[in-house]
Amino acid sequence: MSGVSVSGLVKAWGPVRALDGLTLDFPEGSFFGLLGPSGSGKTTLLRAIAGFVTPDAGTVRIGGQSVDGVPVERREIGMVFQSYALFPHMTVAGNLSFGLEVRRVPARERARRIDEALALVRLEGFGGRRPAELSGGQRQRVAMARAIVTRPRVLLLDEPLSALDRGLRTEMQIELRRIQREVGITAIFVTHDQEEALTLSDRIGILREGRLVREGPPRAVWDDPGDAFTARFLGAANLFTGTPEPGGLRLASGALLAGPPGRTTGCLAVRPEAMALSPVEPGAPNALPGRIAALVFAGATVTALVEAAGQQARVTGAPSAFEGLAEGQPVWLAWPPGRAAWVAPDRPGVATGK
Amino acid sequence: MADRGERAATGRALAMLAPAYLWLLFAVFLPLAAMAWFSLLSDLPLRGREWHLTLANYRAFLDSPAYPALLWKSLRIAAVVTLLCLVAGFPCALVLARVIRGRSREALLLLVILPFWSNALVRVFSWTILLRPGGVLDAALSAVLPGEVRLGLAFTETAVVIGLVHSYVPYVILTAYLALQAIDQSLIEAARALGAGRLRILRRILLPLALPGLIAGAVLVFVPVAGSFMEPRLLGGRMGTTFGTVIEDQFVAVFNWPLGAALSFILLAVVLGILAAASPALRRSLG
Numbered sequence: 049m050s051g052v053s054v055s056g057l058v059k060a061w062g063p064v065r066a067l068d069g070l071t072l073d074f075p076e077g078s079f080f081g082l083l084g085p086s087g088s089g090k091t092t093l094l095r096a097i098a099g100f101v102t103p104d105a106g107t108v109r110i111g112g113q114s115v116d117g118v119p120v121e122r123r124e125i126g127m128v129f130q131s132y133a134l135f136p137h138m139t140v141a142g143n144l145s146f147g148l149e150v151r152r153v154p155a156r157e158r159a160r161r162i163d164e165a166l167a168l169v170r171l172e173g174f175g176g177r178r179p180a181e182l183s184g185g186q187r188q189r190v191a192m193a194r195a196i197v198t199r200p201r202v203l204l205l206d207e208p209l210s211a212l213d214r215g216l217r218t219e220m221q222i223e224l225r226r227i228q229r230e231v232g233i234t235a236i237f238v239t240h241d242q243e244e245a246l247t248l249s250d251r252i253g254i255l256r257e258g259r260l261v262r263e264g265p266p267r268a269v270w271d272d273p274g275d276a277f278t279a280r281f282l283g284a285a286n287l288f289t290g291t292p293e294p295g296g297l298r299l300a301s302g303a304l305l306a307g308p309p310g311r312t313t314g315c316l317a318v319r320p321e322a323m324a325l326s327p328v329e330p331g332a333p334n335a336l337p338g339r340i341a342a343l344v345f346a347g348a349t350v351t352a353l354v355e356a357a358g359q360q361a362r363v364t365g366a367p368s369a370f371e372g373l374a375e376g377q378p379v380w381l382a383w384p385p386g387r388a389a390w391v392a393p394d395r396p397g398v399a400t401g402k
Numbered sequence: 403m404a405d406r407g408e409r410a411a412t413g414r415a416l417a418m419l420a421p422a423y424l425w426l427l428f429a430v431f432l433p434l435a436a437m438a439w440f441s442l443l444s445d446l447p448l449r450g451r452e453w454h455l456t457l458a459n460y461r462a463f464l465d466s467p468a469y470p471a472l473l474w475k476s477l478r479i480a481a482v483v484t485l486l487c488l489v490a491g492f493p494c495a496l497v498l499a500r501v502i503r504g505r506s507r508e509a510l511l512l513l514v515i516l517p518f519w520s521n522a523l524v525r526v527f528s529w530t531i532l533l534r535p536g537g538v539l540d541a542a543l544s545a546v547l548p549g550e551v552r553l554g555l556a557f558t559e560t561a562v563v564i565g566l567v568h569s570y571v572p573y574v575i576l577t578a579y580l581a582l583q584a585i586d587q588s589l590i591e592a593a594r595a596l597g598a599g600r601l602r603i604l605r606r607i608l609l610p611l612a613l614p615g616l617i618a619g620a621v622l623v624f625v626p627v628a629g630s631f632m633e634p635r636l637l638g639g640r641m642g643t644t645f646g647t648v649i650e651d652q653f654v655a656v657f658n659w660p661l662g663a664a665l666s667f668i669l670l671a672v673v674l675g676i677l678a679a680a681s682p683a684l685r686r687s688l689g
């Protein structure tokens with residue numbers, strides 16, 4: 049078991065800089081979720097750690113030691129592919145045995161460790177099956193078992209659950225987490241699903257154009273996204289721009305929005321679920337008059353798009369919170385100042401992700 | 403209701419298969435039936451000739467030790483040629499499918515197919531120029547090596563094998579190439595991540611997964627080579643008498659069509675027998 053760290057990683061394909069001076073620590077034993085828009089370099093980072101991609105500059109360290117120049121097959125990594133990449137001509141046991149045979153583990157010990165790994169992923173008795181005879185979720189488990197049966201130093205997963213349907217996915221998320229905890233291995237996984245990253249990870253990292261924009265425990269990143277990009281990318285926050293004043297943010301309309309105390313720079317980010325709507329003016333700070341442009345029903349939640357302060361704000365809540373409201377209706381938008389966060393504004397000229 | 407839909411689907415499938423079956427009927431079954439008929443005649447049914455039904459043509463094969471010996475020789479050559487085609491063709495296909503990328507791959511693939519577009523006779527004949535005593539090969543070797551080199555390859559069984567391998571190796575390259583390039587790259591990466599080196603990946607992943615293609619290639623080579631006559635005749639000279647040339651002689655030289663037809667069917671039966679005997683083992687290795 050070892051931590052992983054990368055520093056100053058650069059990888060360019062022609063004019064595209066997939067990794068652009070990326071520095072990041074993956075603490076030992078942690079479950080680290082990598083998030084970012086499509087093309088932000090998540091896969092490239094994972095493949096650089098694995099050794100499939102040779103960076104143009106920078107260093108990858110596993111367990112404190114540089115693995116630059118060490119080929120994939122000697123990096124002692126476990127890898128789970130999006131397509132699972134199970135060997136179709138081998139049985140489940142054969143798939144698990146492959147990495148052990150490479151390491152010249154004696155047959156008896158091999159059988160024991162295969163049984164142990166199959167038990168860990170709850171597939172006892174499936175050793176004799178072929179991958180074609182398994183369901184998607186079972187294949188996923190075999191891929192996990194195969195990746196950890198060799199006791200690698202780090203587990204790399206590139207969108208491991210994206211081929212599964214929603215229900216199975218939630219189940220496998222829990223499984224993934226349980227297996228990682230039981231083995232205690234450092235795991236780095238890429239996902240497109242921010243909810244998945246937030247639920248599973250000890251830490252998350254947000255990539256953008258080959259650079260790290262924010263990193264930390266999910267809760268901390270959620271509460272204090274740091275910049276406008278992360279706020280929008282993670283949880284689709286509403287952003288208000290204006291002139292920061294000691295008391296808050298002065299909008300162009302003249303209204304003053306109160307923000308949390310402390311740093312008063314940049315713009316204010318407010319999450320859709322932190323906002324509330326009311327048909328009459330609430331006697332509270334941070335109340336903006338607006339008009340409901342649309343109400344979107346999504347089962348457990350309803351999202352209202354509200355025109356206010358010259359922009360469109362998203363408000364999300366339980367359906368009961370929207371009773372008696374109709375599209376086109378004038379409303380007041382309000383939120384507690386403590387639920388807003390100061391974030392750095394977008395750099396001019398940079399396309400915003402998502 | 404579902405039944406009607408199913409029947410309609412079957413009807414559509416039949417309609418789509420009909421041209422293929424008609425083609426098979428005319429191109430394969432009818433000529434074969436005619437040959438089967440000839441093989442049972444005592445003489446060609448031409449005007450002024452006496453003929454009757456007989457098994458004598460088949461008995462002729464057993465009566466003379468020469469025929470089984472020649473059949474054995476043909477099968478032996480076919481086995482050697484098939485083996486050499488596999489040994490030479492697989493690495494080619496491997497490099498084409500897994501090493502070379504982009505435009506140069508297309509160009510190289512074209513070079514593999516190119517021999518098919520040249521006349522087979524010309525192709526084989528060019529080998530006689532290369533191999534004959536004092537020919538291109540001897541001259542080239544004499545130029546680089548000290549002394550006069552006489553390989554003495556012309557008109558030997560080796561020359562026949564060389565010519566046949568040259569003619570048939572593209573089949574193996576193509577079938578193996580198709581099988582190899584269909585292998586998902588992530589399987590190779592998974593194997594590498596598990597610690598496997600090149601040789602192990604070749605042995606445990608690429609070879610087993612390309613096996614169906616190799617077997618298809620082997621069958622495509624073995625069957626026609628067992629009955630080949632042009633290469634043995636041109637390159638083998640006196641040593642080039644094979645089962646195939648004997649059959650050809652019956653048709654074009656001595657006009658004993660019934661015997662030629664009977665010998666053809668014996669060859670067909672033996673080759674089918676070999677494939678049938680090999681198929682359980684093949685199915686096991688593929689399954």
Ligand SMILES: Nc1ncnc2c1ncn2[C@@H]1O[C@H](COP(=O)(O)OP(=O)(O)OP(=O)(O)O)[C@@H](O)[C@H]1O
Pocket residue numbers: 061064065066084085086087088089090091092093240
């Ligand atoms: N082999 C390659 N050749 C050329 N360009 C590449 C290659 N691999 C990746 N890229 C480019 O590098 C950038 C980052 O790609 P990468 O696959 O790392 O993104 P990603 O974050 O994994 O995206 P996604 O979420 O869509 O999987 C992209 O612009 C991509 O086009």
Ligand SMILES: [Mg+2]
Pocket residue numbers: 090091092
């Ligand atoms: Mg990716």
